[in-house]
Amino acid sequence: MTDQPQRQYRLDYRPPAYLVDTVALDFDIQENNTQVTAQLAVARNVAGPAGPWRLDGRGMRLVRVAIDGADLAHDAYELTDTALWLDNLPSVFELTIVTELDPETNLSLEGLYRSGAILCTQCEATGFSRITYFPDRPDVMARFTTRIEADAARYPVLLSNGNCTQAGMAQPGRHYAIYEDPFAKPCYLFALVAGDLGVIRDTYTTASGREVALAVFTEHGNEPQCHHALDALKKAMAWDEATYDLEYDLDQFFIVAVGSFNMGAMENKGLNIFNTACVFAHPETATDGDFARVRDVVAHEYFHNYTGNRVTCRDWFQLSLKEGLTVYREHQFAIDHGSPGVTRIEQVRMIRDIQFPEDGGPRAHPVRPDSYIEMNNFYTITVYEKGAELIRMIAQMAGREAFTDAVKHYLHKHDGQAVTIEDFVVAMEETTGLDLAQFRHWYSHAGTPRVAISQQHENNTLTLTLSQSTPATPGQPNKPVFDIPISLAVFDTAGSQQVPPQLVRLNHARKKIVYKDVPEPAVVSALRGLSAPVKLTQDTTERDLVCLMAHDSDPVSRWDAAQSLYMTHLLACVDAIRADHALPGLGDGLSQAITRLLADWPADRALLAEMLTLPSTIQIGEAFERIDVAAIDGARRAVRQQIGSRFEEELTALATAHAPRSTYVFDQDAAGRRAVFALALGYLAETGVEGIEAWCRTVYDEADNMTDRMAALGALQYCPGATRDRLLGDFARRFANEPLVMDKWLRLQVSAPDIDAVAQARALLQDPAFDFTNPNRLRALLGGLVRGNAPAFHRADGAGYALLVDEILRIDAFNPQMAAALAGLIAPWQRYDARYGQGMRAGLSRLDGAELSDNTREIVASGLADAPN
Template identity: 45%
Template structure:
């Protein structure tokens, strides 16, 4: 039962399950007004349990219990207790068969947990604790069983009936109904259970594994989306081949299925053999999806497929170990995306998300370790810390061990723990055993919250030819954690000479083959590294490829940053130097007089980027993007959001005016008139071209306006159409803005995923995303409170991206968000809890903003019947 005073669950209290389930036999009778679920569990007492003689307790949520039978004998109500969230049977034998029949109402399930209906189809979402909304069960990941599932439904309304594993039987029933039975031969926790029933189009392909097995690949979508499957199917086959070649992992079932669902709280779900996807994360065509959407889909398809081993075959023992599967799999999908496209651009994208959003999470009231010590509502811990920081932790192990030993470690991990539910310690232990490395100190990355700060200083002795680099590490206090121990940090380093060449990093006598880059290992609070035979004072290239999720402070001059932008052989650090230079310039203008000079080096640096055809155009496109307002706010103490917005706008305006001719030349130089291709080169060209167009429209350039209108009208792909639309929406050309917005909607009003893009363009823009306009979008015919994507595309984007408006001085943005969270909490607490995030860091801001953000949180806190999901976020935020 839901309560506004949830209990806290602690990792330290973990104990093995009292009962194990060997086999689950499910029969679903699906009807328009509900579903009857027949569950037969083959159970036995766990010999490892310290309370092996206790009562049987099964989790439940929102279930109507119809009957209970033990070994075929019906139980009367005196023989069990139905407590709503628990079914308790006091007297059971050591081994038994339990039959339970429940009635549920999927059509009224707005939480989208368990079994629910979306666009007329039945579908499930059982991670983390959704299976208890289907039937009574020991709903925890360390209870693994083999499932057999029979689905019965009206044949005309639900011709497609799907579940995990292989279909072993099908047939017709009376009254126009039919059934299909599925059997999964691999034990799995109930969170990986899946069911789909609907009127769907099936798209088929096949894949031949490395051992010669033929795998039947199937995608199921609504008929209107039948032409949007090709990219996802190709991505799936690339993922399967890559996982064989890089990790030696071959697919294990005969069938792999993907289903697209419009109403879904998450991006996608890795249910064994039957992946259920949010439609926005799988459906794509040239006309409806941008390049970024194509790349995102490829990455998400890969992520969910890779889970077959890193999450399904080897799963997590308890939810505190969530990053065991998610962090490892995010690292794997990041490797895959790097191999499929530009490794440098992929690294930039990953680090941008980490430094903007995860670092903010680490510095806020919801900060938690990669392996949390406690939680109130597990759905709140599907966070960037678990996913993105967890992936960085795995990446550091890869850096420390090297590719060969890391592969040896992953092989040992999969071999040792196949079919088991394990912990992050088990993962690290496999890496230790395979490599011979002691990773005891490294385990602190799983235990300590917060972002380490590396304070770096250096000294060059010209006479001795030595260069000393001193690194001091500190980890800020976070809720419940103080006085943290130093962590084991891989720190990649290069040194550049006056010509921009990498210098050999000689650290000892006889080091004749000194490399141009080293990975130093930090283990102490302070460490000084000495380099010998250094012929001139170098410019340091620090933390190359962002080798650890840390903040680096070093007194670079603007001259040094411009030098690194132009010469660093590490593409990531080249980009990072540009970001640091831009941050320094923008920050210096916050609160400065309007006539304050803008650093001329910035114009020169960007002009050099656009004029050098030898540079990687994908990298140039990234380097031309100024640091976001969200990142600038994250870097500031007591940030003045309006002043940051004005300073950034001023710099962008100055650059666009100064570089107008360069921008026009750049736009015209890139030919996008040929056949649309999803190659890295073509994607880079479109990205650079649309960035140039956006800068021209930022200064309301008439020639740029003509280019944008023409591009919008002539575009044969969504990337260029959306690039022109976004540029015009953010410009001062109001008449053109209104015309293209109307034309865009009329063309794509029947496509929900494209309409979500249309919503986002407006809600993210200061020009069209004022509160009155946001309310108009929420009143639009296409907006739907029951659809998480629509909610995110309007309310979530407004609060997360339209920061100058959200942080209005009168607090109206905060009150607005509090109202929407309170409304949504009654129907979908998971999404409501995630929308609270922009308010949680109220202590970071000056009182003029912080007090009003706190008041908005208190408004939510005082709502009657607050869900566990929102309760935890709000109360921790107010206490933190």
């Protein structure tokens, strides 16, 4: 048997050779190791392949293997670094496996490991294979019983999936707890937590009158930061009942917050384990964005109870089956609990800033990938967020009520099963009546389709011509014609609606739509709400965009019109910088649009903040064949300064009107007002208006919340000097014992435009206090440098690339998931101007010459795949 990494192909799927009905796990947690005894009730699967049975396992010591109580001799099985192979097995038998683990030295953050004072598990995608030997695949579903025994003083809290059926003292100084999960689940949903934990508790009464015990566990002292998460959980439970008739199915639902976690959170049945960054939310330590993220992630993981747990994936190629649908449900929930327009704008921005570049780079892959070497590399924005956009398109075409009924049908039809994306699409067709045969291309083809809309207007007849094309992606040179829902509306130049919003399915390469009795001139609002994840080219004029920005009834379209106006000017500025020409002025149309916006504030202040925010440097870069980092950053900063100078008086009035005046509360209106204040303060700081440093200092000193404090510090990033240094120093002292807040400080340390950010990052990495084994620290510092200060990272001498590669090589030795994610930051080198791309490629080549994990090797190989020799 081979241990070499093998590429897995979706079309090679075979049913499991053996099925596991029940699993009884016994964890004996000692001071220096943990012994795990697993008893499996196994039966031959007549639909599975013949031959030896593979049980996955790595990073542990095998102590015993027994069949029906009889120990196997060493020559009766084969053990490799990644698997236990058994052969000549009976049709039905009990398998006993004893393994020994060392969670204290497990830095991979997979399997059973220590995070601070907490022992916890992370089993998705294949972390269970670090606990015991098992067929670690999602289509093997079993009912689990878990017994945990540990020192009662060191580990007074013992938790696992399901309901606690028994607890007590095991022997002097030690205690135990037994949990039974009545629902069959794949092993990736197994969870265990042991530690000395603080807790906050509550209850929730379901629609049928059952009382569910709720709790959030965390290290002692952090309990006050967990109340928002508990409140979000109750809102999510109520929303899922009201929207989908989904009632929680166990007697208890627990959340545990741990400091070291590769992901945001994990939906283990009844026992969700979270990164503290997605649980902790207190006004003094968390921003409005943090509060919203906690609310939405808590809801996301809870929603997985049905869309992911009760109905799960047949294999990991189907990951978007659970994640795309659950992200869509999270999006619905967020829209219902915040500013609907701005919430959707945030979702659109994520698609355009992260997913579109992924679709245009070397790692482009379909929502349902065709192959992989390391599954952890496919927990991507494409699988999650683009997957959610596909669900959203189906919901738009079906209508919300019909779609909701279809989801209920899907869950009822496949309850307790491990199924495929095709099963989901069929369920949608069965209930809604939609023909989704052509729509299926979205799941199997990578890339971002381009949609072009041209218009002809004569004799009050408006003719729109829609066309589509999709660029080639790695391994997929030829693209099919997609089924693309395009939301359209037509206005006159005064903003009066002439054609009400409607959904048009562009399911041909070219399509014409004719509207009669539309007075000239007409303004077409297309792709409203980003009705499909495509790039739109439309022959709109500046006048049209100004009209839509002021009058469109869809907030996303209003924002999009503003983005288009900004982008036209930004691109002209980039061209001017590259040609060493003088920058163009703002222009009459853009100035008129901003003037109108600043004179007539939308009631939704969060929308106002979004409409005054320029496109990101990533979005600007997407408009060019090759990314010129310095020119793009220079253009964006210059335009911010132009707007700040031209509208200094109006922005000052805006900031003054929205300045902090009352005690912090997290709600839509208050968060919107704080967003406007922070934005206006930032414009004024970058412009360098008189008195701005003193204003920021006053805001910082008087703030009763982290949002305003970060607004002041963020603005001061553009004002080097004593004030900025003093406040950053005070911030570090004040929050030295708050790791999540210190992550914000780390980002600030490397994001200022006037510092040697690479040298700063190296110094912080070498500080004995920096925990480089903690993913949150690494994301804050290295992510803050690469994404938050692109000019510093992409400096001409290559020092930024060298720093990143150094850290990837160090991290890959113990946390391949994190190392692979960091390697992905330089993989799309061919998208960059040669003076950046060659340095990024050299970094990949250096990695390619090192001994790497399968995770990182796959990312590096994809980046170099099309590189010239």
